[in-house]
Amino acid sequence: xxxxxxxxxxxxxxxxxxxxxxxxxxxxxxxxxxxxxxxxxxxxxxxxxxxxxxxxxxxxxxxxxxxxxxxxxxxxxxxxxxxxxxxxxxxxxxxxxxxxxxxxxxxxxxxxxxxxxxxxxxxxxxxxxxxxxxxxxxxxxxxxxxxxxxxxxxxxxxxxxxxxxxxxxxxxxxxxxxxxxxxxxxxxxxxxxxxxxxxxxxxxxxxxxxxxxxxxxxxxxxxxxxxxxxxxxxxxxxxxxxxxxxxxxxxxxxxxxxxxxxxxxxxxxxxxxxxxxxxxxxxxxxxxxxxxxxxxxxxxxxxxxxxxxxxxxxxxxxxxxxxxxxxxxxxxxxxxxxxxxxxxxxxxxxxxxxxxxxxxxxxxxxxxxxxxxxxxxxxxxxxxxxxxxxxxxxxxxxxxxxxxxxxxxxxxxxxxxxxxxxxxxxxxxxxxxxxxxxxxxxxxxxx
Amino acid sequence: xxxxxxxxxxxxxxxxxxxxxxxxxxxxxxxxxxxxxxxxxxxxxxxxxxxxxxxxxxxxxxxxxxxxxxxxxxxxxxxxxxxxxxxxxxxxxxxxxxxxxxxxxxxxxxxxxxxxxxxxxxxxxxxxxxxxxxxxxxxxxxxxxxxxxxxxxxxxxxxxxxxxxxxxxxxxxxxxxxxxxxxxxxxxxxxxxxxxxxxxxxxxxxxxxxxxxxxxxxxxxxxxxxxxxxxxxxxxxxxxxxxxxxxxxxxxxxxxxxxxxxxxxxxxxxxxxxxxxxxxxxxxxxxxxxxxxxxxxxxxxxxxxxxxxxxxxxxxxxxxxxxxxxxxxxxxxxxxxxxxxxxxxxxxxxxxxxxxxxxxxxxxxxxxxxx
Numbered sequence: 001x002x003x004x005x006x007x008x009x010x011x012x013x014x015x016x017x018x019x020x021x022x023x024x025x026x027x028x029x030x031x032x033x034x035x036x037x038x039x040x041x042x043x044x045x046x047x048x049x050x051x052x053x054x055x056x057x058x059x060x061x062x063x064x065x066x067x068x069x070x071x072x073x074x075x076x077x078x079x080x081x082x083x084x085x086x087x088x089x090x091x092x093x094x095x096x097x098x099x100x101x102x103x104x105x106x107x108x109x110x111x112x113x114x115x116x117x118x119x120x121x122x123x124x125x126x127x128x129x130x131x132x133x134x135x136x137x138x139x140x141x142x143x144x145x146x147x148x149x150x151x152x153x154x155x156x157x158x159x160x161x162x163x164x165x166x167x168x169x170x171x172x173x174x175x176x177x178x179x180x181x182x183x184x185x186x187x188x189x190x191x192x193x194x195x196x197x198x199x200x201x202x203x204x205x206x207x208x209x210x211x212x213x214x215x216x217x218x219x220x221x222x223x224x225x226x227x228x229x230x231x232x233x234x235x236x237x238x239x240x241x242x243x244x245x246x247x248x249x250x251x252x253x254x255x256x257x258x259x260x261x262x263x264x265x266x267x268x269x270x271x272x273x274x275x276x277x278x279x280x281x282x283x284x285x286x287x288x289x290x291x292x293x294x295x296x297x298x299x300x301x302x303x304x305x306x307x308x309x310x311x312x313x314x315x316x317x318x319x320x321x322x323x324x325x326x327x328x329x330x331x332x333x334x335x336x337x338x339x340x341x342x343x344x345x346x347x348x349x350x351x352x353x354x355x356x357x358x359x360x361x362x363x364x365x366x367x368x369x370x371x372x373x374x375x376x377x378x379x380x381x382x383x384x385x386x387x388x389x390x391x392x393x394x395x396x397x398x399x400x401x402x403x404x405x406x407x408x409x410x411x412x413x414x415x416x417x418x419x420x421x422x423x424x425x426x427x428x429x430x431x432x433x434x435x436x437x438x439x440x441x442x443x444x445x446x447x
Numbered sequence: 448x449x450x451x452x453x454x455x456x457x458x459x460x461x462x463x464x465x466x467x468x469x470x471x472x473x474x475x476x477x478x479x480x481x482x483x484x485x486x487x488x489x490x491x492x493x494x495x496x497x498x499x500x501x502x503x504x505x506x507x508x509x510x511x512x513x514x515x516x517x518x519x520x521x522x523x524x525x526x527x528x529x530x531x532x533x534x535x536x537x538x539x540x541x542x543x544x545x546x547x548x549x550x551x552x553x554x555x556x557x558x559x560x561x562x563x564x565x566x567x568x569x570x571x572x573x574x575x576x577x578x579x580x581x582x583x584x585x586x587x588x589x590x591x592x593x594x595x596x597x598x599x600x601x602x603x604x605x606x607x608x609x610x611x612x613x614x615x616x617x618x619x620x621x622x623x624x625x626x627x628x629x630x631x632x633x634x635x636x637x638x639x640x641x642x643x644x645x646x647x648x649x650x651x652x653x654x655x656x657x658x659x660x661x662x663x664x665x666x667x668x669x670x671x672x673x674x675x676x677x678x679x680x681x682x683x684x685x686x687x688x689x690x691x692x693x694x695x696x697x698x699x700x701x702x703x704x705x706x707x708x709x710x711x712x713x714x715x716x717x718x719x720x721x722x723x724x725x726x727x728x729x730x731x732x733x734x735x736x737x738x739x740x741x742x743x744x745x746x747x748x749x750x751x752x753x754x755x756x757x758x759x760x761x762x763x764x765x766x767x768x769x770x771x772x773x774x775x776x777x778x779x780x781x782x783x784x785x786x787x788x789x790x791x792x793x794x795x796x797x798x799x800x801x802x803x804x805x806x807x808x809x810x811x812x813x814x815x816x817x818x
Contacts, residue, residue, distance in 0.1 A: 016632075279485075285751065285800060286482075286489045288792030290758055291773065292496065295785055298777055299502055319748060372638035380640055380759050385777055398646070402763070407646070407654050408661065415646060423639065430635030 010439050017439075020432030027425060031245055034238035043239050047231065047392040054230035058116045058217030062413040063225040063233075074219035075111040081213035097206040105197040105214040109140075114177045114190055116217040118160040120199070123211045124152040129204040136200070137179050140193025145170075145179060152201070152210065225413050227397075228404050236392035237417055243393045244375045244425055247308060251374035254312040256367040263321045264355045267328030268347065277321065284317040290380070297386035304378070304388040311377060320366070324359065331358050361440050369433030372426035379422055394418035471808070478804050486797045487566065490790055494561045497786045504557070506783050507550055508541075510571045515540045570787045575779040576772070585787040588772065593791070595664065596768030600757060602684060603691035608746055610692070611699040616730060618700065619707035630700050637698030642759040645690035649763070652686060659686055662765035687764040691757065695749050702745050706738045713737075740811040747803040754796055 011017040038046070046053060056079050067073050080087050086106040093099045124131050135147040135158070148166055150158065160166065160175045170178035180190035201210040224233035266277040289311075296310050331337070332355070340354050381387060382395025383402065401407075401414040498504065515537055519525045525533060545551065549560065564570065570585040578588045618627050653661040660666070665679040710716070716733045724733075758770030765771065769788060776784035 279488075282481075282485050283488045283492070286486055286793050286796040287492065288754065288789055288796060291785075291789035291792050292493070294773060294777060295493070295496055295789060298780065298785060299497060299499075299782075369638075372635075376638070376640050376643065380642065383642065383759055384762065384774055402646075407649055410654065412650060412654070415650070419643065419646060422643065426638045427635055430638045434635055 007439060011435060014435035014438065016431040017435030020428050020430075020435065023424065023428030024432065027241055027245060027428060030238065031242040035242055038235060038238065043235055043392060044390050046235055047239075048390070049231075050229070054226075054232070055119075055121070056215050057226045057230040057232060058219070058221055059226065059230050060228055060411055060414075061116065061217075061219055061221045061226055062411075063223055063417075064220040065223070066220055066413075072112040073110070074113045075109065075115045075216070077115075077216060077218040077221045078107065079213065079215050080105040080107060082211065085214075093206075098202060098204045099206075099208075101199075101201045101203060101210050103199040103201070103210075103212055105199075107195055107216070108193070109180070109190065109195050110192050111218075112189055113219050114180055116219060117176055118179075118217070119215045120158040120197075121213040121215065122152055122156050122158060124154060124201075124203070124209060126152075126154075126203070126208040127205050129208075131201050131203040131208055131210050133199060133201045133210065136198040138196035138198060139179070139182065140191055140195060141182055141184070143183075147175075147179075224417055227400060227414060233397065233414070233417060236397050237394070237421060239392045240394035240397070240418065240421060241425075243304070243391055244378065244422070247304060247378045248371040248375040248425070248429070251308055251312055251315070251377075252367050252370045254308075255315040255370065256363050258312065258316045259318075259321050260324060260356055260359060260363055261351075262316060263324035264328050264351050264359075266321075267325050267332055268351050268355060274325075277317070277325075281317040281319075281321055284314065285319075287314065289314050293381060294384065294386060297381060297384075302386055302389050304391060304393075307378075307381060307386075307388075311374065327359060327362070328355060331355060334358075365433050365437035365440050367433075368429055368436055371429040371433070375425050375429075376422065379418075394422050474808065475805065478801060482797050482801050486793055487562070489793045489797075490565050491558070491562050493786065493789050493793065494558055494565055497782070497789075498554075498558060498561065502782050502786070504550060506571055506786075508545065509574065511544045511550075512537075512541055513572070515544060565786070565790050568787060568790060570783045570790075573776075573784050574781045576775060576781050576784055585783045588784060589769065589787050589791050592767060592769045592772045595766060596757065596761070596770065599684065599687055599691070599761070599766060599768060600754070603688040604750060604753075606688065607692045607695050607699065607749075611696065611703060612735075612742065615700045615703035615707055616735070618704045619711060619734075620730075622708060627704070630697055630704070633697040634701040636693075637695060639694065640759065641691045641694040641753070641757065642763045644693045645687065645760055645763045648686045648690050648693075662763070664767055683764075683766075687760055687766050690760060690764075691753065695753065699746070699749065703738075703742050706741045706745075707734055710734050710738045740807060743803060743806055743810065747799070750799055750803075751796060754792060754799065 011021070034043075056077070058077050061074075061077075064076050067076075079085065082089070088102075088104040088106075090102045091099055092102075120135070122133065131152045132149070133152050134149040137145040137147050139145070147160070148158075148163060150156075160179070163175060166175045167173070167178075173181075177190075180195075181188065182191040197214055199212055203210055222232055222234055224237050226232055262277055266274040292314060293307060293310060297307060300306065337350065337354055340350055345354070378387075378393065379395030379398060382393055382399050385399060387393055387396040387399060395418070397418040398415055401411065401418075406412070406414040519533075519537060519540065525536065528536065549557065568586045568589065572583040573585050573588055576588055577583050578591045580587065580591065582588070614630075618624075618630060621627060649661055652659040660683050662683075664683055665676060666683075670676045670679055711734050713733075716729060719729050719733050757768070758773055760766070761768045761770035762774040769791060772784060773788045775781070776788065
C-alpha cells in the first residue's frame with residue numbers, strides 16, 4: 001500500500017502521467033455514462049434498427065456544431081408533432097358527422113442553406129371512406145403555396161422532394177429549395193422567418209381520425225452527425241468507449257499476466273518445459289498474427305470475445321517472454337527463494353507467491369503501454385470487415401465510412417470522429433505507460 | 448622449429464578464412480534447418496486451425512466436384528441422361544475420387560497431407576478470385592501480388608531505417624535539446640498502426656490538397672511510356688509508404704537515440720575524444736558500430752510486427768499486394784486464398800528472421816558462429 005502511494009506521488013511529478021490519467025478518467029466517465037444512458041440491448045437495437053427507427057434523421061450530415069465554425073448556418077433537423085414543436089390542431093365537427101381538421105406546424109427558419117428534405121408522416125383511421133387532405137405552405141412574407149391534395153390511407157408518407165407535380169408547379173426547382181425562396185429577393189438564399197405548414201383534412205366519418213408528423217431533414221444533425229443509414233453516430237461513438245476500454249485493458253492484462261506466468265514456469269522448471277516454451281515462442285514468431293485472426297474471424301466466430309481470446313493467446317509467446325525469463329533466472333537464485341525451498345514450499349507456491357510478485361513492478365508499464373495496440377487491433381479487424389457483428393464500435397464506423405467512400409465524397413466527420421477518439425484513447429495509455437516506464441525502470445531516466 | 452610451422456603468414460590467413468567460411472556455412476545451414484522446421488510447425492498449426500471447421504476438406508471436395516463435372520461434360524452418354532441419373536452419376540464419380548484422394552482417411556492423416564501441399568503453396572483453385580493472368584490457382588494469385596507488397600515494404604522500411612538512424616545519431620549529439628524533447632513527446636504516436644495515419648494522409652494530401660492520388664498502383668489508364676509508368680507508380684507509392692514510415696518513425700528514433708546515448712557514455716568514447724579523434728569517426732567507429740546489433744534487433748521486431756500490419760495499409764490504399772488480396776478474399780469468403788495468404792506470410796516472416804540472423808552475425812563479431 002505504501003509503495004502504491006509512493007508511486008502515485010512520483011507519478012504526479014510527470015506531466016505526461018498526469019495528462020494520461022486525466023484522459024483515462026474522462027474515458028471512464030464517458031464509458032459509464034454510455035452504459036447508463038443507453039443500455040446494451042437498447043444500443044444494439046438502435047444501431048441495427050433501420051428506417052423505422054431513424055426516419056426522423058437526415059442522411060449523411062455532419063454534426064450540428066459545424067455551424068459554430070462556419071458563417072453560413074446550415075439548417076438543423078427537427079420534428080413537429082402533437083408532442084413536440086409548435087403544433088396547433090383545430091377540429092370543426094359538421095352536422096353530418098364529418099369533420100374538418102386543421103393542423104398548423106410553425107417553425108422559425110434562420111439558416112443560410114436549404115434543408116435536405118421535408119416529410120409528412122400521415123396516419124388516419126376510417127371505416128370505409130378515406131379522409132381527404134390538402135397541404136399548404138406559408139412563407140414568412142405571407143405568400144401561400146398550395147403544395148398538393150391527397151386521399152389518405154391508414155399510413156402514408158409524403159416527401160416534398162419526391163413530388164414531381166409540385167416541382168413542375170415551382171418551375172422545375174426542387175421543392176425543398178423553391179419553397180424557401182422569396183421571389184422579391186434577388187439572391188438565392190432562403191428567406192428567414194416563420195414558416196407554416198397548414199394541413200386541412202376532411203374526415204368523412206365521425207370516428208375517423210387524422211394525424212400527421214412534420215419532419216425536416218436539415219444539413220446538420222445532433223452531436224455527431226449521421227451516416228448513410230440515417231443512424232445517429234453518437235451511439236457508436238459513445239458505445240465505442242466501453243468496448244475499446246474493455247478490449248484493450250482485458251487483452252493487455254491477459255497477455256501480460258499469462259506471459260509472466262509462462263516465463264516464470266519456464267525459468268523455474270528449466271529442462272524440457274523451458275525448451276518447449278522457447279520452441280513455441282519461435283513458432284509463434286513466424287505465425288502471421290493478423291492472418292490467423294482473420295482466419296478465426298472468417299471461419300469460426302466474429303464475436304469480440306473470441307477474437308480477444310485468440311489475440312491474447314498469440315501475444316503471450318513473443319520476444320517479451322524471453323527477456324522476462326532471463327530476469328526470472330536471476331531472481332531464481334535469490335536467497336529468499338533458497339529459504340522458501342528449504343522450509344519446503346511447493347513449486348506452485350514458489351512460482352505464484354515468490355517468483356511472480358517480485359516481477360510485477362516491471363510488468364505494469366508494459367501492460368499500460370500495450371493497451372493502445374489492442375485498442376487499435378480491434379479497429380484494424382473492423383476495418384478488414386471482421387468487426388463484431390452486433391456491437392457498435394469505432395472501428396466499424398471507420399469501416400462503414402471507408403466502404404461508402406466517405407473520404408472521396410468529403411464526409412470527413414464520419415471518419416474523423418472515431419479516428420480522433422481512437423487517437424485520444426491510444427494517447428492516454430501511451431502517455432501514462434511512458435511515464436510509468438520511467439518510474440519503474442529508473443535507468444531509463446538518465447538516458 | 449618444426450616442419451609443420453613452415454606456413455607463410457599468407458597460408459595461415461587463408462586457412463583462417465577457410466575456417467571462418469565453413470563455420471559460417473554450417474551456421475547458416477543450421478539456422479535454415481531450424482527455421483524450416485519452425486515454419487513447418489507454424490504452417491501445420493495454420494492448417495489445423497483452418498481444418499478444424501473442415502474448411503480445407505471443403506476446398507478439396509469443391510475441387511473434386513469441379514474436375515468430375517468437367518470430365519463428364521465431354522461424355523456423350525452423360526448428355527443423354529435425365530437429371531436424376533446425371534446427379535447419381537456425378538455423386539458416384541465424386542465419391543470414388545474422394546476415396547482415391549483420401550478424404551475419408553482420419554483427420555490427422557489428412558492434416559499431414561494438406562501440410563505437404565501447403566508447404567508447396569499447392570492450394571488448388573480459388574473459389575472466386577482470379578489472377579490478372581486469368582488463372583484461378585491460389586499460388587499464382589498470391590505470387591502475382593507478392594512483388595507489390597515487397598516493393599511497398601522494401602521502400603518504406605529502407606527509408607525508415609536510414610532516416611531513423613541518421614536522425615537518432617543527430618539527436619544523441621544534441622541530447623536534451625528542443626528537437627530531442629519533441630521526439631520524446633511524439634514517440635507515443637507509434638502506438639497507432641500505419642493504416643490509421645494512412646487515413647489522415649489521404650484526407651490531407653488527396654482529399655483536401657489534391658496533390659497526390661487517393662489510392663491504387665498507377666494512374667488509370669496506365670501510361671504506356673515506361674518512364675511515365677514508373678513516375679506514376681512512385682507518385683502512388685508516396686502515401687502508403689509514408690504512412691508505414693510515420694507509424695514507426697518516432698518510436699524508432701527514440702529507442703535508437705537511447706541506445707546511442709548509452710554507448711556514447713562508454714569510457715572508450717571518452718578516451719577517443721580525449722585523443723582528439725574526429726567527431727564523425729567517433730560516431731561511426733565508436734558509437735554506431737557497437738550499437739548496430741541492438742538497433743537491428745529492434746528494427747527486426749518492428750519489421751515482423753509490420754509485415755501483417757501492412758495488410759490493412761494496402762487495403763486502405765487499394766494497393767494490389769498480398770494484404771489487399773486477403774481483404775478481397777475475406778469479402779468473397781474465398782477460403783483457399785485466405786489459407787494461402789496466411790502461409791505465404793508465414794514464409795515471409797521466416798525469411799525475415801533468417802536474413803536478420805545472418806545480418807546479425809555479420810555486424811556483431813561477438814556472436815561466435817558455429818561454436
